[in-house]
Every structure is written in C-alpha cells, then in structure tokens.
Amino acid sequence: MEEKVTSFEEMKEMIAEIVEKMKKKGGIKNVYCLACGGSHACLYPMEYFLRTEAKNIAVHSITSNEFVYAMPKAVDENTLVFAMSLMGGTKETVEAAKAAKAAGATVVALCAKHEVPLVEPADYTVIYRIDIGYPVEEQNQMKILTLAVELLNQTEGYVNYDAMLDGYDKIGEICTKAIRQVKDRAIEFGRDYKDEPVLYTMASGASSKVAYMQSICMFMEMEWVHSSSIHCGEFFHGPFEVTDYETPFMIFMGEGRTRYLDERALKFLRTYAKKVIVIDAKELGLDTISDEVIEYFNPILHWAVGLEYAEGLAQAKKHPIFMRRYMYKVEY
Amino acid sequence: MEEKVTSFEEMKEMIAEIVEKMKKKGGIKNVYCLACGGSHACLYPMEYFLRTEAKNIAVHSITSNEFVYAMPKAVDENTLVFAMSLMGGTKETVEAAKAAKAAGATVVALCAKHEVPLVEPADYTVIYRIDIGYPVEEQNQMKILTLAVELLNQTEGYVNYDAMLDGYDKIGEICTKAIRQVKDRAIEFGRDYKDEPVLYTMASGASSKVAYMQSICMFMEMEWVHSSSIHCGEFFHGPFEVTDYETPFMIFMGEGRTRYLDERALKFLRTYAKKVIVIDAKELGLDTISDEVIEYFNPILHWAVGLEYAEGLAQAKKHPIFMRRYMYKVEY
Numbered sequence: 001m002e003e004k005v006t007s008f009e010e011m012k013e014m015i016a017e018i019v020e021k022m023k024k025k026g027g028i029k030n031v032y033c034l035a036c037g038g039s040h041a042c043l044y045p046m047e048y049f050l051r052t053e054a055k056n057i058a059v060h061s062i063t064s065n066e067f068v069y070a071m072p073k074a075v076d077e078n079t080l081v082f083a084m085s086l087m088g089g090t091k092e093t094v095e096a097a098k099a100a101k102a103a104g105a106t107v108v109a110l111c112a113k114h115e116v117p118l119v120e121p122a123d124y125t126v127i128y129r130i131d132i133g134y135p136v137e138e139q140n141q142m143k144i145l146t147l148a149v150e151l152l153n154q155t156e157g158y159v160n161y162d163a164m165l166d167g168y169d170k171i172g173e174i175c176t177k178a179i180r181q182v183k184d185r186a187i188e189f190g191r192d193y194k195d196e197p198v199l200y201t202m203a204s205g206a207s208s209k210v211a212y213m214q215s216i217c218m219f220m221e222m223e224w225v226h227s228s229s230i231h232c233g234e235f236f237h238g239p240f241e242v243t244d245y246e247t248p249f250m251i252f253m254g255e256g257r258t259r260y261l262d263e264r265a266l267k268f269l270r271t272y273a274k275k276v277i278v279i280d281a282k283e284l285g286l287d288t289i290s291d292e293v294i295e296y297f298n299p300i301l302h303w304a305v306g307l308e309y310a311e312g313l314a315q316a317k318k319h320p321i322f323m324r325r326y327m328y329k330v331e332y
Numbered sequence: 333m334e335e336k337v338t339s340f341e342e343m344k345e346m347i348a349e350i351v352e353k354m355k356k357k358g359g360i361k362n363v364y365c366l367a368c369g370g371s372h373a374c375l376y377p378m379e380y381f382l383r384t385e386a387k388n389i390a391v392h393s394i395t396s397n398e399f400v401y402a403m404p405k406a407v408d409e410n411t412l413v414f415a416m417s418l419m420g421g422t423k424e425t426v427e428a429a430k431a432a433k434a435a436g437a438t439v440v441a442l443c444a445k446h447e448v449p450l451v452e453p454a455d456y457t458v459i460y461r462i463d464i465g466y467p468v469e470e471q472n473q474m475k476i477l478t479l480a481v482e483l484l485n486q487t488e489g490y491v492n493y494d495a496m497l498d499g500y501d502k503i504g505e506i507c508t509k510a511i512r513q514v515k516d517r518a519i520e521f522g523r524d525y526k527d528e529p530v531l532y533t534m535a536s537g538a539s540s541k542v543a544y545m546q547s548i549c550m551f552m553e554m555e556w557v558h559s560s561s562i563h564c565g566e567f568f569h570g571p572f573e574v575t576d577y578e579t580p581f582m583i584f585m586g587e588g589r590t591r592y593l594d595e596r597a598l599k600f601l602r603t604y605a606k607k608v609i610v611i612d613a614k615e616l617g618l619d620t621i622s623d624e625v626i627e628y629f630n631p632i633l634h635w636a637v638g639l640e641y642a643e644g645l646a647q648a649k650k651h652p653i654f655m656r657r658y659m660y661k662v663e664y
Contacts (some may be wrong), residue, residue, distance in 0.1 A: 008342070029388075030390065036565065036566060036568075036569040037566055037568075037569025037570045038569065038570065039569075040566065040569070051392060051406075052402055052404050053404075053444065054405065054406060055403055055406050055408075056361075056404050056406070058362065058390030058406075060383060060390075063563055063565040063566050064565065065565040065592075065593055065595065066536060066537060066563075066565050066590055068591045069537075069590050069592055069593065069628070070537060070588075070590050071389050071588040072383055072384050072385075073384065073385055073386065074383075074386060074387050074388070074390075076387075090569075092565065113577065117487055120439070124384055154653065187659075197529060198529070198530060198558045204398060205398060205401075205402060215560070216562075216566065216569075216570035216571050216572045219570045220570055220573055220574045221569075221570035221571070222573075224573055224574055226530045226558065226560070226574055226579070227560065227574075228547070228558070228559065228560030228561075229399075229560075230548075231395055233395040233396065233397040233398050233424070234368060234369055234395050234548065236368075236369075236659075236664055237368040237369025237370065237372070237422075237548070237553075238369045238370065238548035238549045238553035239372075239548050239552045239553070240658055240659075240664070241552055241553045241554075241556055241656060241657060241658060241659065242552045242556055242557070242558055242559075243658065247558070247564055257396055257400075257401045257402040257405045258401050258402050260397075260401055261398065261401065264664070267664075268658075268664050272658065272662075291458055295402070324573060325573060326572055326573060326575065326600075326604065327568075327572075327573065330604075332568055332572070332596070332599075332600050
C-alpha cells in the first residue's frame with residue numbers, strides 16, 4: 001500500500017510542536033542534517049537556507065557515519081536532527097539517529113515509509129516520494145526546504161515567508177515545464193557524451209550539492225562514469241587548470257545572489273572549453289518566483305532537470321540507471 | 333626580507349585579546365572560515381576541531397565569493413572570521429574579509445606577509461610559511477589548529493589542552509620522519525601512475541579536506557590530471573560503483589575515531605581495486621600523540637606527506653608543480 005506523503009499543514013504543525021517542546025528545554029541551539037550520498041545532498045536546501053537566513057540556529061551537515069564515530073559535543077537536548085534515507089534502512093543513518101537521540105536530541109526521520117528502521121529512534125517522521133512522474137511537491141528536497149522555512153519562521157521569524165509560500169505554489173509547474181523543455185537536449189547529451197571517460201559538474205549556492213549528487217549518484221553510481229563536482233567559486237583556485245577542449249563540464253546555473261559565480265565560471269568555460277552543458281534556471285523559467293527567495297528553489301529545479309540528463313545518458317549508453325555491480329550485491 | 337612567523341605565544345595572546353574584547357559585545361557566537369581552494373582546505377583543521385569539540389561556538393566554512401554574494405545573516409559583532417590567503421591578494425577573500433568587517437565581525441587574516449591587501453580589513457594578522465623545507469610548526473594548518481584550540485580553551489575550556497600542547501611538540505619530528513619514510517614510495521607512485529587519466533583521493537574526519545586539496549591543487553592544478561576527492565563515509569553511497577582494477581585511489585588513512593571509516597573503505601578497495609595508494613598515519617608514526625587528540629593532527633601529517641607524492645608525480649611526468657596554463661596568465 002502506498003504511504004500518504006506528509007502534507008504542508010502536517011509539517012507546519014509538527015514544527016510548531018517541536019518548537020514548543022524544545023522551548024521548555026531552552027530552545028533550539030543547533031540543527032544537524034544527517035544522511036549519506038544522494039540523501040545527504042538532498043538535505044542541502046535546509047542547510048543552505050538556515051546557514052544563510054538564521055541568526056541564532058547553527059546548522060551543520062555531516063555524513064552519517066562520521067557523526068556516529070565522532071559526534072560533536074554540541075549535540076544535546078537543544079539539538080534538532082533531520083535524518084534522511086529513502087528506504088529508511090541505511091545503517092549508518094539509523095545509527096546516527098540513534099546516537100543523536102541518546103545524546104538528548106529531537107530527531108525527525110525523513111523517508112518513504114513508516115515501517116522502517118529509521119523511524120524507530122525518531123520522534124517525528126516525514127514521508128516523501130521520489131518516484132518517476134512524482135509531483136515535485138512530494139519529493140524530499142521540497143519537504144526539507146519547507147521544514148527549514150517553518151523552523152525559521154516559527155522561531156526567529158522569516159520576513160520573506162509569504163514569497164516562499166508563493167514559490168511553493170509555482171515550483172511544481174516550473175519543474176514540469178522545464179522537464180519537457182530539456183527532454184530533447186537530454187537525449188542529445190546522452191548521444192554526444194556517452195563515450196566520455198570523465199564528466200565534471202559545477203554549481204554554486206543552494207545548488208552546490210545538486211552538482212555533487214549529479215556527480216556521485218547520476219554519473220558514478222548509475223552510469224559508472226568518472227566524475228567530480230566543482231563549486232563555481234572554487235573553480236578558479238585549482239580545478240580550472242584541467243580545462244581543455246576535450247573535457248566536458250555540466251554547469252548548473254542558478255538564479256539569485258550567487259548567479260555571478262556561475263556566470264564567471266561559464267564565461268571561462270565558453271573561452272577555454274568546448275564541451276559545455278548548460279542547465280540554466282533562468283532560461284528554464286524559475287524567474288516567476290520572487291527575487292527574495294528564488295535562490296532557494298534552484299536545487300529543486302536543477303535536480304528535476306538533472307535526472308532527465310541522467311536518463312538521457314543511460315539510454316545512450318544502454319546502461320539502465322538501476323544497474324549496480326556492488327551496491328546491495330556484495331558485502332561492504 | 334623574510335617575515336617573522338607568528339609564534340604560539342603571540343597567537344595565545346591574540347586570542348586572549350579577541351575573547352576579552354568580544355566578551356564586552358556579548359561573546360563569540362560563531363566562527364567563519366573564509367578562503368578559496370587550497371587555503372580553504374587548510375582552514376579545515378579549525379572547522380573540524382570546533383565543530384567536534386565546541387558546545388556553544390558554531391563554525392562554518394564558506395568559499396570566499398559565496399560569502400561575499402550571499403553573506404549569512406548570522407554574521408554580526410559576535411562573529412569571528414578567519415580569512416586565509418598565502419600571498420594575501422586573493423580578491424574574493426579580501427572582499428569577504430571586508431564584507432565581514434562591515435557587518436561588525438572581528439577579522440583575523442592569515443597570510444605570509446604583512447604588506448598585502450588581506451591585512452587591510454583585518455583586526456589581527458597571523459603570519460605563516462609553507463616554503464619547501466619549512467618547519468611544520470610554521471605552516472598554515474598548524475597555525476589554524478592552534479588558533480582553534482586557544483579559542484576553545486579560552487572560552488569554554490578544553491579538557492585535552494595539555495595533550496594538544498604535547499602534540500604540538502611532537503608533530504614536527506613525526507612529519508620530518510614520515511617525509512623521509514615515503515620518499516621512495518612517492519617516486520614509485522610517480523613512475524607507476526604518471527599516465528593515469530584519473531586519480532581519486534579519499535579520506536575522512538579531520539583529513540577530509542586534505543583529500544580535497546590533494547585532488548584540486550596537487551593533481552588538477554599542478555599536474556592537470558582529472559581528479560575527485562571522496563569522503564570515505566560517502567564512498568559506499570554512490571562513488572564506489574566506479575571501482576575497478578584500472579582506477580587508482582589514493583586513500584589517506586587517519587588515526588583516531590574516524591579510522592573505522594577509512595578501514596572499511598580500504599577493505600573494499602583491497603577486494604575490488606588493484607591500484608590503491610595507501611598513506612597511513614598509523615604506519616607513519618602519528619601514534620606517539622595522545623589518543624584524545626590524535627585525530628586533529630591527521631591533516632598536518634597527511635598534507636606534508638601528500639606534497640611528496642605530488643612532487644613524485646611531477647618529476648615522473650616532467651611537469652613542474654608550478655607550471656600553469658590559466659592561473660595568473662589569462663583573465664578570469
């Protein structure tokens with residue numbers, strides 16, 4: 001039976017209850033985003049939003065097993081943890097949630113089902129869905145962004161809250177249109193790049209970890225292609241020396257304040273590279289969302305579109321995106 | 333004229349003055365590490381130490397230009413910034429320091445000279461040196477670790493402070509011996525791997541960003557070789573699917589709490605890869621440093637040794653480590 005995805009109203013009430021309960025213990029001092037791989041990247045919209053907008057809530061993101069083995073001393077009863085795992089069974093993340101709980105933290109589990117190990121140590125559970133053809137509102141990045149915004153608004157207050165609500169209403173249709181818009185390009189990308197030994201990805205700001213996800217999940221995990229993600233701001237401090245006419249770079253151009261970083265990197269690539277794949281939020285219509293909040297929606301759009309490119313590559317390579325040689329197949 | 337490197341006593345006094353001055357404004361709420369590329373990676377010993385040990389000082393690391401264009405709202409008069417640039421002229425970092433200063437933060441510049449642009453917006457300056465043959469005590473990672481430890485000890489207190497002082501006394505000789513120990517291996521590495529199209533690096537814990545630095549500076553920037561750094565904890569959640577007998581992985585094995593993550597990754601590589609370069613802090617003699625603090629010294633040792641491997645590769649490739657095609661040569 002399909003699980004019911006947690007609604008906006010339910011998340012709003014959940015955060016209200018958490019804020020109320022934690023107020024009695026002295027309030028929320030810090031937030032930890034705990035997960036591995038793709039889920040880790042999907043928590044980034046929360047990390048980036050809170051790191052940028054919150055005045056008194058510190059946010060950190062740590063890969064689950066590092067948290068288990070070297071838990072920060074700052075984790076205590078004033079800590080709120082968000083732990084994500086699609087199937088809810090990622091051992092490292094389950095252990096991380098348990099460790100956080102034992103240290104006194106309040107734990108929110110994010111996964112696709114209620115009857116999974118991750119839910120056990122959690123105080124609250126948020127259910128999401130990332131099936132093909134899903135409505136974007138139901139996927140994990142939207143859930144985590146919504147939770148971050150509620151958390152800020154219900155504690156410190158968030159001056160652009162209404163603009164954000166308006167963004168929630170628009171992002172679904174923007175993604176649907178953008179996916180249609182890139183369909184042919186994604187097929188062309190697969191055709192043109194299927195034999196490339198290395199694919200770099202680039203982004204900045206809220207989308208930094210979309211580039212990471214595209215690299216480690218879509219290219220390395222799904223297609224067994226060598227890859228690395230480069231922050232556009234770091235590009236000129238080392239990585240750009242590998243640029244040449246033979247090396248492909250997929251750049252996720254964002255809207256909002258960090259766009260300049262992307263534009264600077266693209267200008268360089270236009271001059272010194274030839275194989276440049278541009279996924280531009282501006283051209284894909286993100287700009288109907290208000291300027292004050294637009295940057296926080298970049299990763300939602302970029303991820304939806306990035307998946308199409310992964311599919312395009314998979315088809316051209318005749319290498320299905322679910323084919324694995326090690327994951328779930330051997331001991332590790 | 334050579335600049336005098338800032339001494340331990342001077343840094344200790346500097347932190348005392350900062351703590352005292354900021355106490356009058358309500359204390360130190362957060363710390364931001366700001367830099368680009370290799371310097372950004374070199375700030376990580378501070379980020380990892382404070383993130384792990386501090387209860388009430390939140391620490392964040394942001395690449396300089398992202399900080400300039402999307403400065404966190406939490407930056408105010410209770411913020412302490414550490415901004416690093418070897419030659420003190422990295423534009424993005426100078427701008428970031430200026431922006432932080434304008435927002436009310438106290439700014440510490442770390443660089444190799446006093447007469448540089450980065451010093452201008454700074455309240456304090458720490459001078460370091462990273463010349464070939466430098467004493468390890470004078471290099472940037474040691475300076476930043478010392479500053480982090482002083483900051484914690486002089487605010488919240490640090491229970492392992494004496495063990496840390498003992499570590500400072502030992503790390504220099506450990507590095508000197510380790511460099512000698514790997515000399516031949518580094519030459520062999522160069523000889524065996526000089527024609528590899530891709531070199532992965534891996535690490536965890538305090539050394540995570542040594543892997544990043546080895547990848548973006550030593551391999552991409554200096555040798556124009558494709559590369560990516562993988563956190564050992566993230567390896568099993570995507571990246572490991574590229575593992576095969578042809579693909580080289582350089583793994584930095586650390587001492588201390590996160591060693592299990594490295595060992596798990598190495599066990600997998602020993603089974604499914606053939607080209608594995610192991611740089612092991614345990615075998616290189618880090619273990620004369622006390623268990624409670626040993627993990628914080630991993631990056632100091634790993635970086636010193638990693639440089640030898642970069643040199644080994646450069647010699648075999650006949651590609652001097654200072655050769656660039658874009659950096660300081662073209663407009664960007």
